[in-house]
Amino acid sequence: MTIDSGRRPAAGEPVGDVGVTRPGPTRRPTSRPAWLGQHLGTAVVGAVAGYAVGHWLGNQIASAYPNTAGASGLNDTAVVLGLAFGVVGWLAGIGALNYPLAKLVGREPVTPEPQQGWMRYFKYSTDHKVVGMQYLVTVLVFFFTAGLLAMAIRTELLTPANHFFGPDIYIAVVGEHGTMMMMMASSAVVGPLGNYLVPLMIGSRRTAFPRVEAASYWFFAAGYLVILTALPLGGFPTGWTGYAPLQTQSAGGMDSYLVGFGVIGIGMILAGFNLAVTIIHFRAPGMTWNRVPVFVWSMLATAALLTLATPTLVAAGLFGVLDRTAQTAFYVTEHGGSQFLWQNLFWFFGHPEVYIMALPGFGIVAEMLPVFTRKPLFGYRVAAAGMLGVALLSFFVWQHHLFQSGINPDMRPLFMLTTELISIPTGFIFLVGLGTLYKARIRMEVPMLFALGMYFNFLIGGVTGVFLSDVPVNVTVHGSFFVMAHFHYTIMGGLIFALFGGIYYWTPKMTGRMLDQKWGKIHFWTMFVFFNLTFFPLFIVGLLGQPRRVFEYAANLQVWNDISSTGAFLLGASFLIFVGNVVWTMVINPRTAPANPWASNGLEWQTPTPVPYFNFERIPVVLNDPYHYGDPEPAPVADLGAGLAMAVAGATADPSTGLDPR
């Protein structure tokens, strides 16, 4: 008998909960066609079957219980159980539950031969590069779906009083757009770029918990489907913030919102958990903390927020579900609950969430700036400290979202202060960028354009944020399009610009193909101009009093709204340029990318393309940080060949080399 009953992990595959890379035969490849195993198709079948079972069960439990029929007459218990069982069916269908169940009888994992071919992207894969690509495509699908809803919103707002939709549909579309975008944005960088690149950047062959990483993706994808069900279930009238008491009173779409956020939340926690542990323990020998790439620092800070802030959202969502099904009264003031409780719990997550979305963007651009300026990163330690500072402080500002509600007025100055304080480390990060740009000979390549665009936009988003932290200003513009414009400038103008910059920058590594640079520049300029055309007018209409989430507005605001809507449609078209570029350069006319097109020192660029299954044939020994640009004779960043002939055996003996992975 062997310890694994003949099921040996492949080399590099984990043994048990967390494993060790070790040599071992893989399971012999079978001649069974790939589509016969577990894949996206079986996941969908599992989800549908799960939904049916859950729905049936919910009706058995609660059909005679009239109170659980929400405003739409739907039985909320049936809907919630349907969605929850649907997610379980989805996970079972894809194979995410195989190992957790086999573990009950002490089995070691069965690891198939490393898969090749496109089918692997439709399967439950523990290869961090496959997971990264799966995330990337799903994030884009999320983004474009929610983007279409944005177009619908702007269409409705073309005229002040002639309507394309009724008010109910309008608010349902706004809520769906906002929620989908927020769900997408919270994993937009961590999922694709974090999972794909962090192990490469720290010189690791794998992540700490590959199955947790894979599960995080399949939760994320399930969350997309769950939140989509909100539309056929009647939408939710609360907007993305889900405020009670409306939350407790509204139709079945609200169940999708609560379950959806729960599912996405679990995915976020798992992703953050895996990344944090990977960064702490799987850095290659010599990758000391002051050599860690700044993008990895941003991932670490984000992972800390994901793991610690999101559980509160999941708990808050559970309470909401219990209110709607088991008839508790967490958020029902008349029965000893409080609608402000939701606001507190939601924003305790929600404000760190803002930095979950901002920090990765900063990480991407800070990583790219030295490459395109050929200068070392200015104030590397300040950048890392700033990211951790922002992460920490972000837990202490949530009450500024409650300045108008549910807060003791005496507490306002305190939260005004903490909010203004957080602009200091944010400013640090900003200054690091400016310091790097100072007197630089900038290469205006496409990723760099996006980085500069991000700085421009985030400046506007950030400065208006400082305004908003001020109680008198906040009281004046709260609930208006001013707030809307502010956060679109930070998230869309910041994170999404950085994400696209990152996509142009790293696709040559991730796909081996180069996106067309001329079309990339056209994409950037159209996106930049039309983004500003769409959102800058919204500051103006906001200051003039246009409330958000309302489908009508004063006639004198039509010009600004029309400018915004026109900008939005053109902005939508700019994404078509990107899609066209991807299809052309990846599918129709693929061109092999140069090995290191931007002449970056980053460790990720030292691997072959396509990146081998185990990333590094030998575990590299890191010798330097990757930012020594401009040195006439820079020391090499890593020794990739000598392998751990190094003193790993005695690693603990010399902690200064950072050789001890513990």
Add this chain to the structure above:
Amino acid sequence: MSAINPAPGIPGLIESPEEAEYELRAAEGSVWTGTRLAIGIVAFAFAGLAFAYFYLRSANNDQSWRPHGVTAPTDIGTSIVALTIAAGALALLGNVRLRRGLRADWQVAGWTVVATGLLVVALQIWELTRLRFFPGSSGYASCFIGWAAMNIALVLGATYWIETLLARGLRLRRALVEEGATPAALSAERLFRANAEGCTLFWGFTAAVAAFFWLLFYIF
């Protein structure tokens, strides 16, 4: 320095024993940190519940925090907390024995913890059928239902962890006896130990959570 060995079955991959050792230590460290992080995650979720408890209690909206001072059945609740603490203590004791090499003791303690965990879950469900209040009748009632749901999930999770370890421990032991101390078996054993430490800590945390909320729901 040992020679570099080709990894059988993986074309092109060669791995030295030093590399294997390096990654094994990283994996052990990951269990250590992962356990603490998992505790942090669960702690923040329960902090949400504690926040709800104190927020609703101090707001006492509509004088409906806890009308008539009614509580959930104290006898069942106290049994639950006593059993959870006992399970935590037993997990700890078992781990001490395991460290001393007394594997059979750990197995006995561990299976008892599994049984206790399942009993706690059963009791928690039974308690829900014995409540003297409607879930939505008060802030207290709502928080209590929330607690019951979260506690069931927590105890089930902790029980799952120790059960899978016990099952794995049995297989590992058989492999060690039958095959001897192969490098693969030894690394699996080291990871198993790291997991056992982590699981023990998690059970201790579970017991602490139970004690804390018992005070909130039955005493204060």
